[in-house]
Amino acid sequence: MPPYLPFHKEAVWISGIAEIVFGYNLLLPKMQAASAWGLILLLLLVFPANIYMATGEKFQKISPIIRWGRLPLQALLIWWVSLYL
Numbered sequence: 001m002p003p004y005l006p007f008h009k010e011a012v013w014i015s016g017i018a019e020i021v022f023g024y025n026l027l028l029p030k031m032q033a034a035s036a037w038g039l040i041l042l043l044l045l046v047f048p049a050n051i052y053m054a055t056g057e058k059f060q061k062i063s064p065i066i067r068w069g070r071l072p073l074q075a076l077l078i079w080w081v082s083l084y085l
Contacts, residue, residue: 022039025038040082
């Protein structure tokens, strides 16, 4: 979580719960479109945190493949979720 964002622990919990709820609701035909939009928004909102992780000195012990691989993976996830629209 980038240091310029407030309420780190709360933001992690909220985004995690939202991910679970939206992901589960993709299984429900009546909820698929709304859940897909929710997941797309969530993926866009957490993108700055992934950039921070990829570039931050704090995370240099983590493999660059993992740190930088998350960025294009989010585009793939957005495309995949958009198939439910």
